[in-house]
Amino acid sequence: MSIIVMIYSLLIICLVISIIKSKEKSKKAFKIAMKALLKTAPSLLTVLGIVGLTLGILTPETISKLVGSEAGYLATIMAAVLGAITLIPSLVAFPLAGSLLRSGATIMTISAFITTLVMVGIVTAPMEIETLGKKFTLLRNSLGFLAALIIAGIMGVIL
Amino acid sequence: MTTVKKFKMPIIIGFVFVFLFFYDPSTAVKSSGVMWNYFKEMAIIMPAVFLIMGLMEVWVSKDKIQMWLGSGSGIRGIAISLFLGTLPTGPLYVAFPMTASLLKKGASITNMVVFLGSWAALKIPQLMVEIKFMGLSFAALRFVLTFFFLIIIGVLMDFILEENYMKEKINK
Numbered sequence: 001m002s003i004i005v006m007i008y009s010l011l012i013i014c015l016v017i018s019i020i021k022s023k024e025k026s027k028k029a030f031k032i033a034m035k036a037l038l039k040t041a042p043s044l045l046t047v048l049g050i051v052g053l054t055l056g057i058l059t060p061e062t063i064s065k066l067v068g069s070e071a072g073y074l075a076t077i078m079a080a081v082l083g084a085i086t087l088i089p090s091l092v093a094f095p096l097a098g099s100l101l102r103s104g105a106t107i108m109t110i111s112a113f114i115t116t117l118v119m120v121g122i123v124t125a126p127m128e129i130e131t132l133g134k135k136f137t138l139l140r141n142s143l144g145f146l147a148a149l150i151i152a153g154i155m156g157v158i159l
Numbered sequence: 160m161t162t163v164k165k166f167k168m169p170i171i172i173g174f175v176f177v178f179l180f181f182y183d184p185s186t187a188v189k190s191s192g193v194m195w196n197y198f199k200e201m202a203i204i205m206p207a208v209f210l211i212m213g214l215m216e217v218w219v220s221k222d223k224i225q226m227w228l229g230s231g232s233g234i235r236g237i238a239i240s241l242f243l244g245t246l247p248t249g250p251l252y253v254a255f256p257m258t259a260s261l262l263k264k265g266a267s268i269t270n271m272v273v274f275l276g277s278w279a280a281l282k283i284p285q286l287m288v289e290i291k292f293m294g295l296s297f298a299a300l301r302f303v304l305t306f307f308f309l310i311i312i313g314v315l316m317d318f319i320l321e322e323n324y325m326k327e328k329i330n331k
């Protein structure tokens with residue numbers, strides 16, 4: 001809610017200044033916005049659908065069942081893959097991670113889940129590809145996945 | 160591109176949903192509920208985001224962006240990208256079109272990777288929740304490591320993607 005208020009206050013301030021300064025340029029901004037919105041609409045819808053499907057199937061309960069209280073590298077890899085696929089709001093993800101930790105999952109597994117969750121976005125990839133290109137998206141997400149595994153390893157050793 | 164081709168993916172997903180409704184109705188209902196919630200959020204946020212983007216494209220000059228976030232911006236550019244990314248601004252899909260227009264205006268790939276990465280991984284409200292549930296040492300260590308690796312990924316990607324790649328992709 002607060003995010004919506006923030007974005008719209010920013011928009012209103014910018015819009016008022018823009019219209020006072022130049023009506024022509026403001027019109028142009030509207031046109032650019034309209035064009036960009038129409039162009040990204042299909043990928044937006046795709047992202048929506050995938051988010052719905054993954055969150056419907058991979059509920060917090062399912063995830064905790066899959067990651068479980070098992071230790072070992074397999075659990076860590078599993079957690080990393082699940083983190084990469086899903087898109088969970090942090091208000092759900094961190095309590096889930098905390099409860100997994102208490103039920104016996106290792107720091108490494110939990111770190112892998114959280115880091116891939118935030119660094120890799122398979123669900124949002126269609127939109128990233130549409131706006132930033134295939135190569136950029138592929139590189140950013142695969143390098144992010146690798147980095148997430150390394151980060152999880154380091155965190156497991158230190159903490 | 161024809162309309163059908165453009166909406167190929169949404170149509171496929173639509174079929175998956177129809178299939179799911181027969182195969183596993185309770186999951187389908189749950190999925191639709193999630194989708195509806197995200198749709199409401201997107202429908203409210205996206206028009207504003209695209210308008211802000213449009214205004215930025217019209218008013219902010221290329222030189223300014225290049226100076227603050229371009230390839231010569233160095234540590235200051237990375238610091239600005241990190242700062243902008245951590246601001247409490249909303250979901251990641253909002254950041255993609257913004258990143259695209261910043262790149263078009265001359266921001267460097269390294270900075271934009273740091274921007275996107277900190278937007279997704281290092282947001283301030285998210286860190287608060289993390290500290291509460293995972294502890295300060297966990298959150299602090301993850302922050303430092305993530306930031307470090309984002310810079311490495313950014314430099315690597317800047318090196319791998321040819322200079323013209325982004326311009327070609329975005330201007331097409």
